Amino acid sequence: MLRSKNIFIVEGDINDRRILAKLFEIVKFTHVMHLAAQAGVRYAMENPNSYVHSNIAGLVTLLEQCKSADPQPAIVWASSSSVYGLNDKVPFSESDRTDRPASLYAATKKAGEEITHTYNHIYGLSITGLRFFTVYGPWGRPDMAYFSFTRNILQGKPITVFRGKNGVDLARDFTYIDDIVKGCVASLDTAGKSTGSGGKKKGRAPYRIYNLGNTSPVTVPVLVGILEKNLKIKAKKNVVDMPGNGDVPFTHANISLAQRELGYKPTTDLPTGLRKFVKWYLSYYGYNDGKGNSVNS
Numbered sequence: 587m588l589r590s591k592n593i594f595i596v597e598g599d600i601n602d603r604r605i606l607a608k609l610f611e612i613v614k615f616t617h618v619m620h621l622a623a624q625a626g627v628r629y630a631m632e633n634p635n636s637y638v639h640s641n642i643a644g645l646v647t648l649l650e651q652c653k654s655a656d657p658q659p660a661i662v663w664a665s666s667s668s669v670y671g672l673n674d675k676v677p678f679s680e681s682d683r684t685d686r687p688a689s690l691y692a693a694t695k696k697a698g699e700e701i702t703h704t705y706n707h708i709y710g711l712s713i714t715g716l717r718f719f720t721v722y723g724p725w726g727r728p729d730m731a732y733f734s735f736t737r738n739i740l741q742g743k744p745i746t747v748f749r750g751k752n753g754v755d756l757a758r759d760f761t762y763i764d765d766i767v768k769g770c771v772a773s774l775d776t777a778g779k780s781t782g783s784g785g786k787k788k789g790r791a792p793y794r795i796y797n798l799g800n801t802s803p804v805t806v807p808v809l810v811g812i813l814e815k816n817l818k819i820k821a822k823k824n825v826v827d828m829p830g831n832g833d834v835p836f837t838h839a840n841i842s843l844a845q846r847e848l849g850y851k852p853t854t855d856l857p858t859g860l861r862k863f864v865k866w867y868l869s870y871y872g873y874n875d876g877k878g879n880s881v882n883s
């Protein structure tokens with residue numbers, strides 16, 4: 587499929603200047619979609635340096651390559667809803683405070699926004715930062731709650747449900763992967779052009795930031811209930827207080843800026859998205875329904 591789409595894969599570390607230089611020698615990139623990062627909120631407390639390596643050093647190495655390229659590519663990159671940190675004004679708008687990150691991961695993503703701003707200001711790089719909100723769907727990340735809950739429920743293992751202060755349920759503005767991809771493509775299509783908020787000020791390259799969320803936060807227990815319904819298995823739940831303070835109590839995206847300037851419009855609600863995810867999970871991993879019938883179409 588890749589060959590037919592004229593896509594080639596190069597495996598390497600974005601800190602490897604040699605590989606990046608070689609790539610830019612071979613291809614005159616007009617756009618760079620930068621998604622590489624050490625993701626995950628809680629893992630940052632176990633392996634902090636991997637976040638600095640990929641999300642700070644790796645980003646700067648990539649930006650250094652881009653600013654020296656001729657022509658300079660327009661850059662669209664993945665920031666994160668976690669930059670809103672302890673912000674308690676809901677829903678979160680791009681102009682809200684983002685100076686109180688609650689995890690090292692969030693701090694590296696916020697630093698990424700500041701660093702890309704300087705490369706826009708000094709070298710005129712066109713930059714679009716996308717604050718994705720808890721993305722889920724087929725081919726997702728096995729460390730994320732929706733994925734690890736599905737795996738444990740199917741294997742009859744317990745799941746750990748975190749709860750916030752005073753026993754309040756945690757909530758996320760879960761966003762289906764296909765909606766996120768549409769937002770990314772819309773950002774690439776408009777990258778480099780002035781679209782209003784980060785528009786070209788007298789020849790200035792645009793610097794833009796957009797929320798890509800679903801605008802309808804759901805609590806973790808409701809997510810678990812939807813999975814139980816799709817899997818037809820009751821989860822074994824351990825409810826514990828949120829560990830450390832890496833997680834935030836809720837996220838909720840105001841997407842009006844992305845709607846206005848990118849035409850972004852999420853269309854998949856959580857029950858629909860999780861139904862699609864569970865269907866994919868059962869077929870991809872193959873699963874025995876306990877009566878000796880394997881469920882992998």
Ligand SMILES: NC(=O)c1ccc[n+]([C@@H]2O[C@H](COP(=O)([O-])OP(=O)(O)OC[C@H]3O[C@@H](n4cnc5c(N)ncnc54)[C@H](O)[C@@H]3O)[C@@H](O)[C@H]2O)c1
Nearest residue numbers: 598599600621622623624625640644664665666718720721
């Ligand atoms: N999944 C979400 O809910 C979510 C939400 C907000 C932001 N994001 C961001 O979206 C992007 C994609 O995340 P994901 O959830 O698909 O995670 P992922 O782990 O599936 O994808 C990240 C990829 O980056 C690669 N990578 C990491 N460090 C690298 C390095 N130094 N050099 C080269 N490659 C490197 C990893 O191998 C991995 O394939 C990340 O920037 C993440 O921070 C994700």
Ligand SMILES: O=C(O)[C@H]1O[C@H](OP(=O)(O)OP(=O)(O)OC[C@H]2O[C@@H](n3ccc(=O)[nH]c3=O)[C@H](O)[C@@H]2O)[C@H](O)[C@@H](O)[C@@H]1O
Nearest residue numbers: 625626627666667668718719720730731746747748756833
């Ligand atoms: O929106 C974002 O920017 C972030 O979204 C997710 O982070 P998170 O929302 O914490 O996603 P999960 O790890 O899937 O957690 C979802 C919810 O379930 C809770 N959770 C997680 C794990 C667990 O075992 N139990 C549990 O209750 C979390 O506290 C959170 O409220 C991604 O993992 C981050 O990479 C991303 O940057």
